[in-house]
Structure formats: C-alpha cells, structure tokens
Amino acid sequence: MLGGLSLAGLSACGQRQAAAEGDLLRVAIGGMPDSLDPAIGQFATAALVYKQIHGPLTDYGHNGGVVPGLARDWSANDNATRWTFRLHDGLTWSDGTLLNAEDVVWSARRIVDPASTFAQIGDFYSVLNAPEVLRQEAPPEAMGVRALDPLTVEFEMSAPISFFPLLMREFYPFPRHAIEAHGSGWTRPENFVGCGPFVVSGAGALSLQLRRNPLARNPARIENVHIEAVEDAATRQRLFRAGDYDLADNPMANQIALLREQIGDRLHSYTAPKFTYLKCNVDRVDAATRQRCTEAIDRAFIADNLLPGVATPTETIIPGSEFVSEVLAMVAVQRERGPLLLRCLSGERERIAVVVADDLRRAGIEVDILATPATELYQAVDAGDYDLALAHFDRGLKSEPNFMLEPFAPGQFADNMSWYTIDNPASSEFTALIAQARAAVDDTERDALYRAAEAIILEHTVVIPLFHERAFWLISDRVEGLPETIQPMLWGGAELIDA
Incomplete structure (x- = not known):
C-alpha cells in the first residue's frame, strides 16, 4: 500500500510535468x-520498452506481421541461406550521427560476443558462426554478417531459414559511438542515444521518462511518456481507475469479469502468445514420475477457478495443435531424497503452484513449494536447482503459433531442462526437426515439422503444458491510434485526444 501511495505521488508529478512539456502518456x-x-x-x-526507444531492422505491422523498419526492403537467395537488407537512406541516431550498415554489422556481432555483453544467441541461431562466436571458438568477425555498402547488410546462414525477416523485428542495432564513449553507462539518460520513436530522458528506481525523438524515421506523435513500475496488479488497476495512468498491463487475472463490469471497453483483450507450463529437470525427475505428474494435474480446474476468462487449459505447446501420447515405456527410478522441489514466482503465480502441488499429492507425489522473486527463480533454474518449475513466457507481439516452440530449442531461453546431451536420441531428433522447420518455405510443411518436433518433447514429458492465456490491458479513452488487433506495445503511433 505504501508503494502504491508513493507511485501515485510520482504520477501527480508526471501530470504537472506534462503541463510544462506537452502531452504525456x-x-x-x-x-x-x-x-x-x-x-x-x-x-x-x-x-516492451525496447520497442519504444530502439529501432528494429524490420518492424511489426498493425496486424502483427512484418513491415519495414530501419531496412526498407529485403531479399533472400533461392535456398534462404543468404539474406540481404537495404537500409533507408538518411537514417540517423538521436544525436544526429549517421546510422549505416556498419552499425548493423557491429551490433549483430556484439550480441553474440561474450567479451562485449551477457552474450546470447537470440534470433541469430542460424547465422553462420554465431554459435562458435558465442562459445568463444571464433572471433566476432567470423560471424556471417557484413556490410556490402553503406546501406546494405548481408547475413549468411549456416542452415536455411525462411522467416529470418520476422526474427529481425526484435533486432535493435546499437549506437557504436555512444557505447565506445560511455561503456555500460551508455543507456543512462544523459548518455542515451537511440533511433526509436522515443529517447530516454530520465530514470528513477521505479520509473522511466521518455521524450519524442524528432530524428527517428517515424517520430512519435506524443511528446513524453512516463513509465512506472507497479508490481502489484491490484494497485495498477486501482490507480488506472483513479485516472493516474493511460495504459496499464496485466490486470488481476482472477478479476477480469468484474473489471469488465466496472470499466467496460477500457479493458482490452488480445490473443497472445502466452504459455504457462511445468519445466521438468530431467536430471532429477525420472520419466515415470514426470508422466504421473502430467496425468495428475486438473488443468481445467485451474483455468476455470483461478483464471476464468483468461486461461485455456492445454496439453500442447503450440496453440491449436493436437497431441495424443503414445505412453512410452518408462522405467521408474527410486528417488533417494525427499519431496519434489517445485519453484515458482512469489505472488499471484504461487496460487497456481499450490493447486498443482495439491493435485500431485493426491497422485502420491510429495511436493515442496519454494516461491521467490523473478531474478532468484531464473538463477536457480539456470543452475539446475529445481525438480519442477512453474514457468511462463509471453512472446509479446510474436504471435505466430509455431514460435511458441522455439524457446525450447537448443540455445534459446527456455532450453534449461538438462535434456540436451550428446547421447540423447530424442533431443537430437527434436533439434533436427526444428532445423528442418526453420528451413521450410511452404507453410503447411513448416507447420507439420514443428508439430512433429512438439510431439517428441511432449512424449518425453520434458515440459508439462498447463494453459495458454489471453493478454489484457487497461487503456484510457484519451488514447487513440494504437493497433486494435495486437497488444498496445507500439506507442509511437499513439495520440492523446485531450492533449
């Protein structure tokens, strides 16, 4: 409650600031x-914030598809192993420095170079030598990306990938000159340089201030944005109803029906790539126990009672796919220690973990729940310190159904199940099918390959799907210009009708 009062005070300051500086979202x-x-x-x-302050190579259209970003157009060779992007002429960073193809090349290398950042393969998994650079087996210059001229960038792939431009919607080139001048401090407001519709103009412990970037390719229509972190969903929606916010994400999932009665069409619902599941540590939980877990959980009860109108129970990862277990022969392994350790986020998600644990106990599987903040949970899972983890991801605007399986591929953010070993035929087959799906040009063939890969990970109970969710946002009547069919994450095109 004290935090909510403090944040409300910050909002009041933001409103007074808006009177002096123009309209404020x-x-x-x-x-x-x-x-x-x-x-x-x-x-x-x-x-979410990156979409406001950084410019992607390609961008999201109003229907979630791919449209030009920094790149005006793109093309591939016949087998999609070489992609060429042509930049718009006259691009600049927010400080007026020219933005060119060499910036794009340097940025791609920086993402996978462990000497530069907390490196990750991200959406560059198919770029030639990117995994080797990440493992420090090759220098960054060996990565398959080069500038053909000041406005043309070429990516060379180690394997065909038919939808690379879709992945580039969340590749944000960096201002090399600012990073070399300020190091890790380049994102501070006084040093920040970007090419998105807004730039960072101020920051506090629980807030960010953004200002319109007039040098952006598509400058924002709103002058200023004030972002506040309000961890408690009940506080967020209460302050929204009080008029302190124009946008608020993720209202309380168990109050959607009540909120709809209270605020009507200011509550917006979206089809979203949101997935909740149990991540299984295959090194610590045997296959027979994992199978018993998936059979014991009453997904419909969780969806109907904890997340009514929000969650759809599922036994699959890809929305709309079908899976029938072949009930593989599983040999029980005698556990030499106590109950399963189920890790989860503290707060609203802990209620789901409690119901899951009750279901498992009724099936004879003892469970201890450990609820922690997000950072501690992620660190524990990455370190393998869990038996089961109540996991959740939201792919944002990546609404393509097959993209829901990609996080479980090797090197992606959800691959930490201890499943990938050299002598594991199942994970090797899964990896091969994912590679074939990425290369498939025909949509029907690609769908079939992704579903075949999904069947393998489900047959071996590496993850236990629970439900898919819709996304909900609270949007004030004074906000116009946001896309209607995708989540309100592209603020550059928004307008305030009373500003």
Missing part, C-alpha cells in the same frame, strides 16, 4: 526492465 507496468541495453535485458518489461 502515463504507463504502469509490472516491473522495471532489467536493462535498457537489448544485448543484456531478459525481462518482458525490457522487451
């Missing part, structure tokens, strides 16, 4: 980004 989100540097940040809130 006031936004409440569940937490602060872990970094404003796209080569470092991992949180969903970071991905």
Whole structure:
C-alpha cells in the first residue's frame, strides 16, 4: 500500500510535468526492465520498452506481421541461406550521427560476443558462426554478417531459414559511438542515444521518462511518456481507475469479469502468445514420475477457478495443435531424497503452484513449494536447482503459433531442462526437426515439422503444458491510434485526444 501511495505521488508529478512539456502518456507496468541495453535485458518489461526507444531492422505491422523498419526492403537467395537488407537512406541516431550498415554489422556481432555483453544467441541461431562466436571458438568477425555498402547488410546462414525477416523485428542495432564513449553507462539518460520513436530522458528506481525523438524515421506523435513500475496488479488497476495512468498491463487475472463490469471497453483483450507450463529437470525427475505428474494435474480446474476468462487449459505447446501420447515405456527410478522441489514466482503465480502441488499429492507425489522473486527463480533454474518449475513466457507481439516452440530449442531461453546431451536420441531428433522447420518455405510443411518436433518433447514429458492465456490491458479513452488487433506495445503511433 505504501508503494502504491508513493507511485501515485510520482504520477501527480508526471501530470504537472506534462503541463510544462506537452502531452504525456502515463504507463504502469509490472516491473522495471532489467536493462535498457537489448544485448543484456531478459525481462518482458525490457522487451516492451525496447520497442519504444530502439529501432528494429524490420518492424511489426498493425496486424502483427512484418513491415519495414530501419531496412526498407529485403531479399533472400533461392535456398534462404543468404539474406540481404537495404537500409533507408538518411537514417540517423538521436544525436544526429549517421546510422549505416556498419552499425548493423557491429551490433549483430556484439550480441553474440561474450567479451562485449551477457552474450546470447537470440534470433541469430542460424547465422553462420554465431554459435562458435558465442562459445568463444571464433572471433566476432567470423560471424556471417557484413556490410556490402553503406546501406546494405548481408547475413549468411549456416542452415536455411525462411522467416529470418520476422526474427529481425526484435533486432535493435546499437549506437557504436555512444557505447565506445560511455561503456555500460551508455543507456543512462544523459548518455542515451537511440533511433526509436522515443529517447530516454530520465530514470528513477521505479520509473522511466521518455521524450519524442524528432530524428527517428517515424517520430512519435506524443511528446513524453512516463513509465512506472507497479508490481502489484491490484494497485495498477486501482490507480488506472483513479485516472493516474493511460495504459496499464496485466490486470488481476482472477478479476477480469468484474473489471469488465466496472470499466467496460477500457479493458482490452488480445490473443497472445502466452504459455504457462511445468519445466521438468530431467536430471532429477525420472520419466515415470514426470508422466504421473502430467496425468495428475486438473488443468481445467485451474483455468476455470483461478483464471476464468483468461486461461485455456492445454496439453500442447503450440496453440491449436493436437497431441495424443503414445505412453512410452518408462522405467521408474527410486528417488533417494525427499519431496519434489517445485519453484515458482512469489505472488499471484504461487496460487497456481499450490493447486498443482495439491493435485500431485493426491497422485502420491510429495511436493515442496519454494516461491521467490523473478531474478532468484531464473538463477536457480539456470543452475539446475529445481525438480519442477512453474514457468511462463509471453512472446509479446510474436504471435505466430509455431514460435511458441522455439524457446525450447537448443540455445534459446527456455532450453534449461538438462535434456540436451550428446547421447540423447530424442533431443537430437527434436533439434533436427526444428532445423528442418526453420528451413521450410511452404507453410503447411513448416507447420507439420514443428508439430512433429512438439510431439517428441511432449512424449518425453520434458515440459508439462498447463494453459495458454489471453493478454489484457487497461487503456484510457484519451488514447487513440494504437493497433486494435495486437497488444498496445507500439506507442509511437499513439495520440492523446485531450492533449
């Protein structure tokens, strides 16, 4: 409650600031980004802010598809192993420095170079030598990306990938000159340089201030944005109803029906790539126990009672796919220690973990729940310190159904199940099918390959699907110009009708 009062006070300051500086979009989100540097940040809130302050190589259209970003157009060779992107002429960073193809090349190398950042393969998994650079087996210059001229960038692939431009919607080139001048401090407001519709103009422990970037290719229509982190969903929606915010994400999932009665069409619902599941540590939980877990959980009860109108129970990862277990022969392994350790986020998600644990106990599987903040949970899972983890991801605007399986591929953010070993035929087959799916040009063939890969990971109970969710946002009547069919994450085109 004290935090809510403090944040409300910050909102009042933001409103007074707006009177002096022009119109102000006031936004409440569940937490602060872990970094404003796209080569470092991992949180969903970071991905949301990146869309405002950084310019992607390609961009999201109003229907979620792919449209030009920094690149005006792109093309591939016949087998999609070489992609060429042509930049718009006259691009600049927010400080007026020219933005060219060499910036794009340097940025791609920086993302996978462990000497530069908390390196990750991200969406460059198919780029030639990117995995080797990540493992420090090759220098960054060996990566398959080069500038053909000041406006043309070429990516060479180690394997065909038919949808590479879709992945580039979240590749944000960096201002090399600012990073070399300020190091890790380049994202501070006084040093920040970007090419998105806004730039960072101020920052506090629980807030960010953005200002319109007039040098952006598509400058924002709103002058200022004030973002506040309000961790408690009940507080976010209460302050939205009080008029302190224009946008607020993720209202309380168990109050959607009540909210709809209270605020009507200011509550917006979206089809979203949101997935909740149990991540299984295959090194610590045998296959027979994992199978008993998936059979014991009453997904419909969780969806109907904890997340009514929000969650759809599922036994699959890809929305709309079908899976019938072949009930593989599984040999029980005698556990030499106590109950299964089920890790989860503290707060609202802990209620789901309690119901899951009750279901498992009724099936004779003892469970201890350990609820922690997000950072501690992620660190524990990465270190393998869990038996089961109640996991959740939101792919944001990546609404393509097959993209829901990609996080479980090798090197991606959800591959930490201890499943990938050299002598594991199942994970090897899964990896091969994912590679074939990425290369498939025909949509029907690609769908079939992704579903074949999904069947393998489900047959071996590496993950236990629970439900898919819709996304909900609270949007004030004074906000116009946001796309209607996708989540309101592209603020550059928004307008305030009373500004």
